[in-house]
Amino acid sequence: MSKINRNDPCPCGSNKKYKRCCQSKDRPAKPLKPASNMSKGQRKSSNPWGFIQEDRLADDSNNVVDLIHEGRLDEAESSAQKLLLDYPEVHDGLERLAMVYEARGDKGRAIEMYQRALEFTSNNDNYDEAFTSYYREKIATLKRETAPA
DSSP, X not given: OOXXXXXXXXXXXXXXXXXXXXXHHHSOOOOOOOGGGSOHHHHHSOOTXXXXXXXXXXXXHHHHHHHHHTTOHHHHHHHHHHHHHHOTTSSHHHHHHHHHHHHHTOHHHHHHHHHHHHHHHHTOTTOOHHHHHHXXXXXXXHHHHHSOO
16 A cells, blocks of 8 residues: 555545644654744745644645535535636635535536546656546446446
């Protein structure tokens, strides 16, 4: 089994990022530079380690999941669209939009967004096979569910 990275989906199935879900249970967190020791400018932007930007992404991405679970799908869709604009270098906006459409029962649009996420992760060296396998399985499952009986 490969190592779980902090930005990978949590293996518990919550659809949240591992670092915002089970990472703290699995191992002690790495100490970060305390925000009180940073200048105001550093707190607003990314610090040299990138943790602030990553944490903001995780918060924004997990917020979409929370909105979906609460049934606030219009807000979730708006937030997922904002993820696409604010974080074009990661898959989160595509996946979260797919989740919104799936929650609405719009499996066609969900499949389309999962396919875009699959293409994105397949064409980006920062993603491993676990991402592409996950999206292939989601697409296959949704297609089976929409196939005529």
